[in-house]
Amino acid sequence: MAAPAHPPAITTPVADAHDASPDLEPIYVWDLVVRLTHWTIVLSMLVLAFTGIDIARPFLDAPSGTGHFQTGWVRIIHYYAAIAFSLAVGSRILWMFLGPRRSGWRQFLPVSRRRQRELIGTFKFYVMLRPRPPHTVGHNPLAGLTYIAVFGLYLLMILTGFALYSVSAYGSYMKMWSFLLPIFGGAQGARWIHHVVMWLLLGFAVHHFFSALLMARVEKNGGMDSIFSGYKFVPKGSERDDDR
Amino acid sequence: MRGDEFSFRDELAARGISRREFMSYCAGVAALLGLPASAAGEVAAAMETKLKPAVVWLEFQDCAGNTESFLRASKPSAAEVILDLLSVDYHETIMAAAGHQAEQALASSLEAHKGQYVVVVEGSIPTGADGAYCTIGGRSALQIAKEACKDAAAVIAVGTCAAFGGLPAASPNPTTALSVSDAVPGIKTLINLPACPVNAENLTAVLAYFLTYGRWPATDHYSRPLFAYGKTIHDNCERRAHFDGGQYVEHFGDEGHRLGFCLYKVGCKGPVTSQNCPNIRWNEGTNWPIGCGHPCIGCAEPNFWDRMTPFYEHLTGVPGFGAAADIDRIGLYATAAVGTAFTAHALVQLGRKAYDKRKAKVSVATATAAPAKTTSPARAKPAEADKPEADKPAPAAEKGREP
Numbered sequence: 001m002a003a004p005a006h007p008p009a010i011t012t013p014v015a016d017a018h019d020a021s022p023d024l025e026p027i028y029v030w031d032l033v034v035r036l037t038h039w040t041i042v043l044s045m046l047v048l049a050f051t052g053i054d055i056a057r058p059f060l061d062a063p064s065g066t067g068h069f070q071t072g073w074v075r076i077i078h079y080y081a082a083i084a085f086s087l088a089v090g091s092r093i094l095w096m097f098l099g100p101r102r103s104g105w106r107q108f109l110p111v112s113r114r115r116q117r118e119l120i121g122t123f124k125f126y127v128m129l130r131p132r133p134p135h136t137v138g139h140n141p142l143a144g145l146t147y148i149a150v151f152g153l154y155l156l157m158i159l160t161g162f163a164l165y166s167v168s169a170y171g172s173y174m175k176m177w178s179f180l181l182p183i184f185g186g187a188q189g190a191r192w193i194h195h196v197v198m199w200l201l202l203g204f205a206v207h208h209f210f211s212a213l214l215m216a217r218v219e220k221n222g223g224m225d226s227i228f229s230g231y232k233f234v235p236k237g238s239e240r241d242d243d244r
Numbered sequence: 245m246r247g248d249e250f251s252f253r254d255e256l257a258a259r260g261i262s263r264r265e266f267m268s269y270c271a272g273v274a275a276l277l278g279l280p281a282s283a284a285g286e287v288a289a290a291m292e293t294k295l296k297p298a299v300v301w302l303e304f305q306d307c308a309g310n311t312e313s314f315l316r317a318s319k320p321s322a323a324e325v326i327l328d329l330l331s332v333d334y335h336e337t338i339m340a341a342a343g344h345q346a347e348q349a350l351a352s353s354l355e356a357h358k359g360q361y362v363v364v365v366e367g368s369i370p371t372g373a374d375g376a377y378c379t380i381g382g383r384s385a386l387q388i389a390k391e392a393c394k395d396a397a398a399v400i401a402v403g404t405c406a407a408f409g410g411l412p413a414a415s416p417n418p419t420t421a422l423s424v425s426d427a428v429p430g431i432k433t434l435i436n437l438p439a440c441p442v443n444a445e446n447l448t449a450v451l452a453y454f455l456t457y458g459r460w461p462a463t464d465h466y467s468r469p470l471f472a473y474g475k476t477i478h479d480n481c482e483r484r485a486h487f488d489g490g491q492y493v494e495h496f497g498d499e500g501h502r503l504g505f506c507l508y509k510v511g512c513k514g515p516v517t518s519q520n521c522p523n524i525r526w527n528e529g530t531n532w533p534i535g536c537g538h539p540c541i542g543c544a545e546p547n548f549w550d551r552m553t554p555f556y557e558h559l560t561g562v563p564g565f566g567a568a569a570d571i572d573r574i575g576l577y578a579t580a581a582v583g584t585a586f587t588a589h590a591l592v593q594l595g596r597k598a599y600d601k602r603k604a605k606v607s608v609a610t611a612t613a614a615p616a617k618t619t620s621p622a623r624a625k626p627a628e629a630d631k632p633e634a635d636k637p638a639p640a641a642e643k644g645r646e647p
Binding site for chain 1: 464465466474475476478479487488489490491492508509513515516517518542545546547548551552558559560562571572574575576578579582583586587589590592593596
């Protein structure tokens with residue numbers, strides 16, 4: 001939809017160092033909203049994790065004396081990064097329902113029989129029970145399902161963060177989030193969840209980076225570059241409607 | 245309603261409280277409630293003229309710390325006198341009556357002031373073993389609480405045990421102790437005054453507000469009055485500037501501790517605890533924990549004994565890793581483990597690839613006559629190599645088509 005239906009094929013074959021390669025053609029997989037929200041989430045998450053760790057266990061101590069606003073600035077940066085993060089996550093979730101096919105929620109929830117089958121195939125690949133993953137152009141079904149969990153953690157992060165912010169949001173509309181505090185077991189409960197989920201997400205980030213590297217190497221479709229350019233490269237004539 | 249025997253002013257005089265002391269107390273209550281200075285006169289007038297509600301003080305599973313909190317003052321203050329006056333109908337710790345006589349006093353008070361008395365509950369209510377863990381006069385705490393709360397004008401749960409379950413409800417909660425709100429659902433007007441113990445100033449202020457205005461102060465989502473629990477300790481803390489400035493006590497007794505720096509890194513729970521301790525302090529405004537160099541332990545928060553421990557750490561550990569397990573270390577190890585797993589996976593993949601290549605080369609060189617399918621560069625399980633499976637490795641000839 002957002003992508004041209006059949007972008008002009010690249011005529012020069014993309015050379016593979018070892019294997020004879022047929023012509024590849026680019027497919028516009030990640031639209032601008034997907035890429036922008038992805039990188040906003042990455043950057044804001046890095047800032048949030050760094051400042052968050054300092055807020056939980058301050059290591060950027062100020063020397064004695066007056067006039068310092070060390071933790072104050074760290075917290076302010078954390079809040080601004082949180083705004084960017086929340087908006088990016090919210091936009092991406094909305095885009096699952098408004099955006100083009102390959103950004104849609106069907107890429108995440110394996111509702112089709114084929115996606116369910118390939119979910120197992122991908123899992124087998126990851127545990128080395130099969131040498132190649134099933135052919136997918138967009139998210140592979142296992143990755144998509146993982147991102148559902150990750151988005152759940154994002155929402156948990158946002159809601160615990162809002163609940164914690166509401167504690168001191170005197171006279172602000174953000175005070176409305178204080179209804180969440182009893183659900184999370186008070187501010188200390190929210191703080192605990194916020195902290196533990198940060199580590200889960202950092203662990204996911206490492207996983208995500210490595211598996212993107214791995215898949216790019218195995219699939220040889222420019223997967224690593226696709227999140228910058230939006231294009232993946234598949235052999236001419238190979239199936240494109242893998243996500244149905 | 246009481247008040248027909250003595251006027252309030254007579255009682256004050258009898259106890260040696262001067263008019264000046266009384267007025268300064270009323271002004272203090274008005275300030276504590278966040279009312280303008282002019283309200284001090286209203287509070288005083290209400291105290292002097294209005295009939296004071298009968299109060300019954302029920303004590304269940306607790307240490308009597310809330311009672312102690314206001315009985316331990318060095319000199320009798322107006323606040324104590326007011327509490328004393330209000331609670332005279334029934335209070336196990338301080339009443340003269342005992343045994344059946346005492347129970348009779350409770351029953352008759354509940355009967356005489358039906359719908360108008362105030363119940364103050366101290367301590368949690370055990371519900372395990374049919375309430376057998378706490379009985380008074382042969383009746384369980386739950387029975388007594390239900391009966392007393394049924395026709396009360398208001399119920400005030402004082403202390404963390406009554407408000408949130410507190411220490412008795414801490415894991416593993418052997419008596420299945422509940423807070424008043426959980427044990428006796430459906431109370432019309434419930435006011436929670438958590439803290440371990442309750443600050444007597446807040447209790448008298450709530451009662452003074454009711455006497456003055458005939459209604460109860462505004463409360464939050466935990467039924468805590470906003471005037472006392474509307475702000476966190478952190479936001480009113482005298483050491484807050486050191487927090488914002490990044491100046492922390494690293495260890496007790498270090499240079500920062502001597503300089504009065506922020507106690508956040510030695511486990512202060514002030515940022516997640518709502519109470520007005522920094523403003524009204526304790527023991528007649530003498531001092532408070534953070535004022536004397538000890539971090540807040542969050543005693544006024546729900547489940548504080550489970551959630552706020554270890555008291556000198558920022559966070560509770562991860563379940564299954566021990567109470568004092570360091571989340572940050574576990575998180576770092578887990579993150580590193582993910583990275584290692586993927587590195588290992590990548591290495592195995594690369595190794596396989598190299599192995600395949602060599603094998604393919606060998607098979608091309610030596611077995612040109614052999615049928616292609618039996619020499620497919622299958623790795624891993626030879627048994628599977630011949631199975632016509634979808635996920636069978638691609639034959640050498642099709643290698644170029646690999647994605």
